[in-house]
Amino acid sequence: MEHKFPPRKFSAKILDCTIRDGGIVSASRFEPEFVRALYSALSNAGVDIIEMGYKNSPNILSPAQYGPWRFCPEELLKDTLRDCGNGIKISLMVDIGKCNISEIPPKDKSVVDIMRCAFYCWQIRDALETAGALSELGYETALCMMASSTISDEEITRALDKFSDSSADIVYLMDSYGALSPSEMLRLLRKYRKAMASCGKKTGVHFHNNLQLAFANCISAAMEGVDYIDSTLDGFGKGAGNCPTEMLVWFLRGREYVRPLLEAAQNYMEPMRARFKWGNSLPLLLTALANVNPREASNCNGNNCAADFFDRLDSGKVL
Amino acid sequence: MEHKFPPRKFSAKILDCTIRDGGIVSASRFEPEFVRALYSALSNAGVDIIEMGYKNSPNILSPAQYGPWRFCPEELLKDTLRDCGNGIKISLMVDIGKCNISEIPPKDKSVVDIMRCAFYCWQIRDALETAGALSELGYETALCMMASSTISDEEITRALDKFSDSSADIVYLMDSYGALSPSEMLRLLRKYRKAMASCGKKTGVHFHNNLQLAFANCISAAMEGVDYIDSTLDGFGKGAGNCPTEMLVWFLRGREYVRPLLEAAQNYMEPMRARFKWGNSLPLLLTALANVNPREASNCNGNNCAADFFDRLDSGKVL
Numbered sequence: 001m002e003h004k005f006p007p008r009k010f011s012a013k014i015l016d017c018t019i020r021d022g023g024i025v026s027a028s029r030f031e032p033e034f035v036r037a038l039y040s041a042l043s044n045a046g047v048d049i050i051e052m053g054y055k056n057s058p059n060i061l062s063p064a065q066y067g068p069w070r071f072c073p074e075e076l077l078k079d080t081l082r083d084c085g086n087g088i089k090i091s092l093m094v095d096i097g098k099c100n101i102s103e104i105p106p107k108d109k110s111v112v113d114i115m116r117c118a119f120y121c122w123q124i125r126d127a128l129e130t131a132g133a134l135s136e137l138g139y140e141t142a143l144c145m146m147a148s149s150t151i152s153d154e155e156i157t158r159a160l161d162k163f164s165d166s167s168a169d170i171v172y173l174m175d176s177y178g179a180l181s182p183s184e185m186l187r188l189l190r191k192y193r194k195a196m197a198s199c200g201k202k203t204g205v206h207f208h209n210n211l212q213l214a215f216a217n218c219i220s221a222a223m224e225g226v227d228y229i230d231s232t233l234d235g236f237g238k239g240a241g242n243c244p245t246e247m248l249v250w251f252l253r254g255r256e257y258v259r260p261l262l263e264a265a266q267n268y269m270e271p272m273r274a275r276f277k278w279g280n281s282l283p284l285l286l287t288a289l290a291n292v293n294p295r296e297a298s299n300c301n302g303n304n305c306a307a308d309f310f311d312r313l314d315s316g317k318v319l
Numbered sequence: 320m321e322h323k324f325p326p327r328k329f330s331a332k333i334l335d336c337t338i339r340d341g342g343i344v345s346a347s348r349f350e351p352e353f354v355r356a357l358y359s360a361l362s363n364a365g366v367d368i369i370e371m372g373y374k375n376s377p378n379i380l381s382p383a384q385y386g387p388w389r390f391c392p393e394e395l396l397k398d399t400l401r402d403c404g405n406g407i408k409i410s411l412m413v414d415i416g417k418c419n420i421s422e423i424p425p426k427d428k429s430v431v432d433i434m435r436c437a438f439y440c441w442q443i444r445d446a447l448e449t450a451g452a453l454s455e456l457g458y459e460t461a462l463c464m465m466a467s468s469t470i471s472d473e474e475i476t477r478a479l480d481k482f483s484d485s486s487a488d489i490v491y492l493m494d495s496y497g498a499l500s501p502s503e504m505l506r507l508l509r510k511y512r513k514a515m516a517s518c519g520k521k522t523g524v525h526f527h528n529n530l531q532l533a534f535a536n537c538i539s540a541a542m543e544g545v546d547y548i549d550s551t552l553d554g555f556g557k558g559a560g561n562c563p564t565e566m567l568v569w570f571l572r573g574r575e576y577v578r579p580l581l582e583a584a585q586n587y588m589e590p591m592r593a594r595f596k597w598g599n600s601l602p603l604l605l606t607a608l609a610n611v612n613p614r615e616a617s618n619c620n621g622n623n624c625a626a627d628f629f630d631r632l633d634s635g636k637v638l
Contacts, residue, residue, distance in 0.1 A: 181538070181570070182535060182538055182539075183538075183542075209531070211534065211566065212528070212531055212533070212534045212535070212563075212566070213534060213535055214531070215530065215531045215532065215535075216501060216531070216532055216534075216535030216536075216538075217535075219500070219501055219502075219535075220501075223502075234601075244531075244604075246604075247530065247531070247604075250608055251500070255608070258608070259625065259626070259629050262601065262605065262625035262628075262629075263623075263625045263626050265601060265625065266601060266623070266624050266625045266626070270601070279598075279599070280598070282553075282581065282584060282585060282589070285563075285565075285566070285581075286581065289569055289574065289577070304582075304585070305585050306578065306581035306582045306584065306585045307578075307582050307585070309581075310578050310581070
């Protein structure tokens, strides 16, 4: 019997950020062979964009501490993608406070298409300045304001006003804490989309899976008409992980595209599970339910995990 | 900052089936201490119903092969619940084809409140007969037609007509294969609810987590106004597992009720993970995407899992 997913009537583009978001888990160390295999699978699966890492400065973060995909020098990207075809757009993420704009080549010297600026609410001014500079260099740019579940409605309204006046092409709703319920997600997304529609900008979403809602929230966002959706192969990512790219491809593109991704997941991600842990856990559920930074989960590993966490929450000891 | 889940405006009752559904994993073997601790946690969390096991016949299934919660003799229930208070309704599940109605005491001799009949589409006649007999014994009764994602719309319409004429109080939408997307789930649930509203019956839902959608589907069903929702502690259950009771309680009842459940999950379910495996996996994702019985996942464990599965699916070797 044929599967009853809805017909493909959604325009959302998929951005796979396995290397970038998963790089938080692996300190941005990945074999070039894996990156090439991922690129090839994504390409065969009809994924629109691959995010190949961070464009952080090796003069701010230590190259001894992080692998090459934290810095993504142009030669690395070109060497890796040689003979890989040309089907997918390339994006990088720029961490506000950890990048140096003078180290970034202009678009016409780069294989990169999209630069995404990640920042917290209090870094808006720097983010807008950096996005402006990246636009001038010729890149498509995106603004990714993290931890949206912790920002008041008034602050979000003010931020969206500033985004409207910026040079950025895309504005992302980022659920960094994995704490957005479907209804709260939709409420925020509608706010973002209304503000961006009025100035001709696109909107994207990035979810985490602490509440087991990453895929469900992606589906809702797609149905709402969002332009870009983030995902990672096998949900690879920090803590509870992300929406799995293979699920999103199935939903948005159809079964005929999903096989290369499942094979890549089998070949590369299953062995990765022996080295790294990701996915749901009780501590990561607790942090999302409390709407606090998932890093709090690391303080929550004992035998009395749940009780301790609630005690700390009640006594204000959790941020 | 306070969490932004929607206010409690949903009437859905929660039925925790950890012992019953998890019994498929543990061959219905659980320590009475665990069952009592679960009962107590559910009671403190405001859960409405606990399903304590199957009411199958020891003359049909072997008591050597299954633990006591597969048969739930009345003395076991009474002994276990002694001094446990009286806050929660008790349900049992009757497997059509594995029960003997003459072995079931009348309601006034039993602590059980609700009897739920589980059956496949082709067993409807037997299910209606059994439900009728259970109603005559004085129980609230429910009809749980399994594997709804594989039943054609015409068959579902015919089944709902028969359910309308039956003695049952509640009719469940069962997603046994974990294969229902949110939109398909809502389409079916509306069909079920429309048919049942016209004859004054209640509706319930039971989801599995193969597509990481169990909780999301529960939220949608609650918002749609469903009367009963199934869940299990820590999502314990066969294969990909169920919607976690603690998530549902948070969503439907609020944070102040969830702590006893998280403590019970910490104390009892975390150790259980050393003995049993449950939760998402690539093979269980494959079966749901293909809308086939999750038991097919057991044929899918090799290094070429995904490729093999697609080959078998394409060649018709998967049922």
